[in-house]
Amino acid sequence: MKKAVVSIVNITRKNLLLLGLVIGVAAFGVLAFNAAAGSKPGDETKAQIHQRSVSDGKVETDETGTDNENRAMPDNEKGADTPETVRDEKSKANEKRDAERLKTVRDAILASRKAPQDDKPIVTQPELQAVSDSLLSIAEQKLPSVPIENGHVSGKKKIAMQAMRQLKREAGPSVALGPVVESFLQTEASAPSAAVLGASFEGPGQGIAGFVITGAPPDTTMAVGPNHIVAWVNTSLMIFNKTGTPLLPGSGFINGNQIWTGLPAGNLCRDFNRGDPLVQYDRLADRWVLSQFAFNNTNSLNAQCFAVSTTGNPLGTYNLYQYSFGNELPDYGKIGIWNDAYYVSYNMFNLSANTFTGGRACAYDRTVMVAGGAATQICFNDINRFSMLPADLDGATLPTDTTRGGLFLDWNYYSTSPPYTMRISRLKPDFVTPANSTFTNGFGGAAFSFIPFVLPNTDLAPCNDGSPSFTCVPQLGTTQRLDTLGDRHMYRLAYRNRGGVDSLIVTQSLDPGVGARTALRWYEIRRPLDDPTVPATAPFIYQSSTFDPGATGERWMGSGAMNANGDILFGYSISSSTTNPSIGIAGRQNADPLNTLQAEQIAFAGTGSQTTGLERWGDYTTMQVDPADDTTFWYIAQYLAANGTFNWRTRIVSYSFAGAPSADLAITKTDSPDPVTAGNNLTYTITATNAGPDPAATANVSDTLPAGTTFVSLAAP
Numbered sequence: 191m192k193k194a195v196v197s198i199v200n201i202t203r204k205n206l207l208l209l210g211l212v213i214g215v216a217a218f219g220v221l222a223f224n225a226a227a228g229s230k231p232g233d234e235t236k237a238q239i240h241q242r243s244v245s246d247g248k249v250e251t252d253e254t255g256t257d258n259e260n261r262a263m264p265d266n267e268k269g270a271d272t273p274e275t276v277r278d279e280k281s282k283a284n285e286k287r288d289a290e291r292l293k294t295v296r297d298a299i300l301a302s303r304k305a306p307q308d309d310k311p312i313v314t315q316p317e318l319q320a321v322s323d324s325l326l327s328i329a330e331q332k333l334p335s336v337p338i339e340n341g342h343v344s345g346k347k348k349i350a351m352q353a354m355r356q357l358k359r360e361a362g363p364s365v366a367l368g369p370v371v372e373s374f375l376q377t378e379a380s381a382p383s384a385a386v387l388g389a390s391f392e393g394p395g396q397g398i399a400g401f402v403i404t405g406a407p408p409d410t411t412m413a414v415g416p417n418h419i420v421a422w423v424n425t426s427l428m429i430f431n432k433t434g435t436p437l438l439p440g441s442g443f444i445n446g447n448q449i450w451t452g453l454p455a456g457n458l459c460r461d462f463n464r465g466d467p468l469v470q471y472d473r474l475a476d477r478w479v480l481s482q483f484a485f486n487n488t489n490s491l492n493a494q495c496f497a498v499s500t501t502g503n504p505l506g507t508y509n510l511y512q513y514s515f516g517n518e519l520p521d522y523g524k525i526g527i528w529n530d531a532y533y534v535s536y537n538m539f540n541l542s543a544n545t546f547t548g549g550r551a552c553a554y555d556r557t558v559m560v561a562g563g564a565a566t567q568i569c570f571n572d573i574n575r576f577s578m579l580p581a582d583l584d585g586a587t588l589p590t591d592t593t594r595g596g597l598f599l600d601w602n603y604y605s606t607s608p609p610y611t612m613r614i615s616r617l618k619p620d621f622v623t624p625a626n627s628t629f630t631n632g633f634g635g636a637a638f639s640f641i642p643f644v645l646p647n648t649d650l651a652p653c654n655d656g657s658p659s660f661t662c663v664p665q666l667g668t669t670q671r672l673d674t675l676g677d678r679h680m681y682r683l684a685y686r687n688r689g690g691v692d693s694l695i696v697t698q699s700l701d702p703g704v705g706a707r708t709a710l711r712w713y714e715i716r717r718p719l720d721d722p723t724v725p726a727t728a729p730f731i732y733q734s735s736t737f738d739p740g741a742t743g744e745r746w747m748g749s750g751a752m753n754a755n756g757d758i759l760f761g762y763s764i765s766s767s768t769t770n771p772s773i774g775i776a777g778r779q780n781a782d783p784l785n786t787l788q789a790e791q792i793a794f795a796g797t798g799s800q801t802t803g804l805e806r807w808g809d810y811t812t813m814q815v816d817p818a819d820d821t822t823f824w825y826i827a828q829y830l831a832a833n834g835t836f837n838w839r840t841r842i843v844s845y846s847f848a849g850a851p852s853a854d855l856a857i858t859k860t861d862s863p864d865p866v867t868a869g870n871n872l873t874y875t876i877t878a879t880n881a882g883p884d885p886a887a888t889a890n891v892s893d894t895l896p897a898g899t900t901f902v903s904l905a906a907p
Contacts, residue, residue: 288349291349291544292349292352292353292356295349295350295352295353295543295544295545296353296356296357298353298543298545299350299353299354299357299545299546299573300357302547302548302573303357303573303574307571307572307573307637307638308571309570309629309637309638310625311568311569311570311619311624311625311627311629312550312568312569312570312571313566313567313568313569313624313625313627314513314514314566314567314569315564315566315567316511316512316513316564316565316567317493317512317513317514318453318454318457318459318510318511318512319509319510319511319512319562319564320450320452320453320454320510321452321500321507321508321509321510321562322449322450322451322452322497322507322508322509322510323451323452323507324505324506324507325429325438325444325449325504325505325506325508326438326439326505326506328444328448328449328451329438329439329440329441329444330439330440332440333444333445333448333451335445335463336445336447336461336462336463339487340461340462340463340487341404341405341425341462341463341464342404342405342424342425342463342464342465349544349545350539350544350545350546351546353545353546354546354576354604355604357604358603358604358605358606358607361605361606361607362606362607363606363607363608363609363647364602364605364606364607364609364610364611366609366611366644367611367642367644368611368642368643368644369644370609370644370645370646371643371644371645371646371731371734372646372731373645373646373648373649373734373736374734374735374736374785375702375703375735375736375738376735376736376737376738376739376785376786376787377738377739377740377741378739378740379739379776379786379787379788379789379790380778380782380783380786380787380788381782381788381789382788382789383776383777383788383789383790383791384779384788384847384848385759385775385777385788385791385823385845385846385847385848386845386846386847386848387791387793387843387844387845388822388843388844388845388846389432389433389434389824389842389843389844390793390794390841390842390843390844391430391433391434391841391842392434392839392840392841392842393410393412393421393423393428393826393839393840393841393842394408394421394422394423394426394427394428394443394840395408395423395828395838395839395840396831396837396838396839397831397839397840398428398436398441398442398443399441400441400442401426401441401443403836403837403838404424404425405424405425405465405836406424406804406806406835406836406838407424407806407807407808407809407828407838408423408424408808408809408828408838408840409423409424409465409466409467409808409809409810410423410808410809410810410811410812410826410827410828410840411423411467411468411469411681411810411811411812411826412469412812412814412824412826412842413469413470413471413478413479413812413814414471414814414815414816414817414824415471415473415478415502415504415817416502416817416818417431417432417818418430418431418432418437418503418504418505419431419432419824419842420469420471420478420480420504421469421826421840421842422446422467422468422469422480423467423840424465424466424467425445425446425447425463425464425465425467426443426444426445426446427443427444427445427446427449427467427469427480428442428443429504429505430842432844434842437505438505445463446463446465446467446482447459447460447461447462447463447482447484447495449480449495449497449508449510450495450497450510450512452510453510453512457512458484458485458486458491458492458493458495458512459484459493459495459510459512461484462484462485462486463484464482464483464484464485465482465483466482466483466521466522466523467480467481467482468480468481468482468523468524468525468534469481470525470526470527470532470582471527471814471817472527472532472556472560473527473586473817474527474529474583474586474588475556475560476501476502477498477499477501477502477560478498478499478502478504478508479496479497479498479499479525479527479532479559480496480497480498480508481494481495481496481497481523481525481534482494482495483495483519483520483521483523484512485519489517489519489541489542490517490542491514491516491517492514492515492516492517492518492519492520493512493513493514493515494512494513494515494520494523494534494536495510495511495512495513496510496511496512496513496554496559497509497510497511498511498559498560498562500562509559509562511559511565513567515538517540517541517542518538518539518540518541518547519538519539519540519541520536520537520538520550521536521537521538521539522536522537522577522809523535523536524577524578524579524580524681524682524810525580525582526579526580526581526582526583526596526597526682526683526685527556527582527583528556528580528581528582528583528589528595528596529556529583529588529589529592530553530556530557530592530595530596530619531553531554531555531556531595531596531619531621532553532554532556532559533551533552533553533554533580533581533596533598533617534551534552534553534554534580535549535550535551535552535577535578535579535580535598536549536550536552537549537550537576537577538550538571546576547571547573548571548572548573548574548575549571549572549574549575549576549577549578549600550569550570550571550572551569551570551572551575551578551580551598551615551617551629552567552568552569552570552617553567553568553569553595553596553617553619553627554566554567555619555621558621566621566624568617568619568620568621568624568627570617570627570629570637570638572629572638574602574605574638575600575613576600576603576604576677576678577600577677577678577679578598578599578600579598579599579600579679579681579682579683579696580596580597580598580683581596581597581598581599581683581684581685581694581718582682582683582684582685583685583686584684584685584686584751584752584753584815585686585687585688585754585815585820586817586820587686587687587688587689588687589685589687589692589719590687590690590692590719590720591719591720594616594618594632594633594719595616595617595618595619595628595632596616596617597614597615597616597683597685597694597718597719598614598615598616598617599612599613599614599679599683599694599696600612600613600678600679601613601645601678601679601698603651603677603678604677608645608647608648608649608650608655609644609645609646609647609649610644610645610649611642611643611644611645612642612643612645612679612713613640613641613642613643614631614640614641614643614715614718614729615629615630615631615632615638615639615640615641616628616629616630616631616632617629618630618632631722632719633721633722633723641722641728641729643715643729643731648703649700649711650700650701651676651677651699651700651701652674652676652699652700652701652706652707652708652709652746653674653676653701653706653707653708654701654705654706655701656676656677657706659673660673660674660675660676660677661673661674661805662674662706662707662708662744663708663744663746663765663771663807664744664765664766664767665765665766665767665769665770665771665799665800666765666766666767666768666769666770666799667770667799667833668799668800668801668833670799670800670801670802670803670804670805671805672746672765672771672800672805672806672807673805673806673807674699674708674744674746674747675699675746675747675809676698676699676700676708676746678698679696679697679698680696680697680698680699680747680748680749680810680811681749681810681811681812682696682749682750682751682812682813683695683696684696684750684751684752684813684815685718686751686752686754688752688754688756691716692716692717692718692719693714693715693716693718693732693752694713694714694715694718695712695713695714695750695751695752695758696712696713696715696750697710697711697712697713697748697749697750697760697762698711698748699711699745699746699747699748700736702736702738702741704741707738707744708744708745708746709736709737709738709744709745710736710737710738710745710746710748710760710762710776711734711735711736711737712734712735712737712748712750712758712760712787713731713733713734714731714732714733714734714752714758715729715730715731715732716729716730716731716732717729717730732784733784733785734785735785735786735787737760737776737787739776739789739790742766743764743765743766743769744764744765744766745762745763745764745774746762746763746807747762747763747807747808747810747811747827747828748760748761748762748811749761749762749810749811749812749813749825750813751813751814751815751823752815753815753820753821753822753823753847754815754820754821755779755780755821755847756779756780757777757778757779757780757821757847758777758778759775759776759777759813759823759825759845759847760775760776760777760787760813761773761774761775761793761811761813761825761827761843762774762775762776762811762827763807763808763811763827763828764790764792765796765799770795770796770797770798770799770829770830771796771799771800771807771828771829771830772792772793772794772795772796772829773792773793773794773795773796773825773827773829773841773843774790774791774792774793775790775791775793775825775843775845776788776789776790776791777823777845777847779847793825793841793843793845794829794841794843795829796829796830796831797830797831797832798829798830798831798832798833798834798837799830799833800830800833800834800835800838801833801834801835802834802835803835804835804836807828808827808828811825811826811827811828812825812826813825816844821846821847822844822845822846823844823845823846824842824843824844825842825843825844825845826840826841826842826843827840827841828840829841855878855879855880856878856879856880857876857877857878857879857891858876858877858879859874859875859876859877859893860874860875861873861874861875862875871902872899874893876891876893878891
């Protein structure tokens, strides 16, 4: 057993390896609607909503109340089979139908994996373009919300993810493609936390007057500019100053689809408010980038909607784009800002066939988008990828390599049993000749090649590697457990170049090895843009650990970033059987021992737990670095103020690390009289000043008397 500071030890858990063959149930979310006149989210009538679990987002919901199971029996049915018998027969028929569907979809995905992949780029031009009114003007117009059937509901089916799990159970262990990285577990803090809370205020959610919860989870995200914060959840957006004052008139928020009211009526982005929001501030161009997906009520038409601000003012006008994805849903999109493109990842579902069709990496012509032109979309689809993350540039310094395109990271959870492999690929778009675009390891590899980081076979996904599900987070006062989304890395993949030392920061949830639990795993990957074929300069994991202080509590839904000083801060959700889900933070300063985090802080304590059959939580959170000083961290996450389901709130907090004390001292010395006659007294006046910023409590001043003088007295003011 290899020990380092603060109980960081190599993980050993050989007795749990076989559990890696079993994975979790589908993630799902829910639509909230009023079941009776005058009812509200949180009322008991919600129990009548019939939920069918889905892949990565919300749920398909029957609005038929109880499926007539409790209706009175007409006379011609009396004496027939009992309702229980009818239900049993119906259940058996449904099980048979579902099994047949599962086999069909499973066989289709397996066939896709075995077939040669199309390594050609998928090139698309915007289906629609326009320029919006200012968001101030849109808010003032008080536009009506879309009908409920056009809102936060998805027809995504659980069958595709069930098939993915079945294929995983059938898979054997993978062959290691490189050296195995070290794995560390931290159970004690390395030092007291030096992170200092700054701002703390309510984000969009039930804590905002007039805000209507349309579904769960909230898909919580945020971007930070020099003077503004844009926070977006399902399915509304707010803009704040940095003291937390909402800046949009009226209610302070607008529905997401209203951004695209500049498009013609009858189009997806304008008429449907589906959510899965993305928002970023492009500091290189001083622009805001907003995006969400849209699809019609039959899922036969799907699109991704983009809006890029025309100035640095997020309250102003935006260049609008709608990109068609045909009959495939671009689900769980994640965005990264890079020097040459806006890079976005999606999980693709063909809903007419109820199947998963691959992870998709896309590039959008950033220069043209900023100018309001017809920006080309270039994508690559890989059936063997799921929930990739694009690298997202922090700071004003460009990447160390600006010639090979953007980075995408994932791991091969659904393709194998342990050991798992993290993978980095590079999408190099050619917006002049799109056919020349590539998706490789960036250094001459074949299509879909990658740089591998092999994890130990003891690094398992949360909840005993998802066995039997990823839903293992306990809460105070309820038996309802929460989903960890443990099959993916969590947003963002934060990149920073500090004077030629470049790093990627990313998190995921892993099982710390004590029962079916979840803990925060974090990584700093250095030299991520360098040539993997040159050992001396190849990308490598500089530091990482699984953060499980006290071996108690569950930590999941993480997000992290590095500031200009090399300090790192992570935010996450934390819960246990004795505490409500809350917002936690933990971080490290640049000089701290490797693989360690300082003590945890509760950034905001929740006072409620999520109940009534709703397991999805957050879906993602967001940690950003303030471009105004490049050192302050901002974080947004979900919490509850009271027990319930469709009553989520969000909190926005900022933190800065207290640096080492710094004092600017100066000494002046004068003499009087000058000149002095021998035998008379001479007075020296010594003045010490401190220009700060911190006090110099232990400073000492000494002075040596000139030759030919003797000490007489000392006086201090």
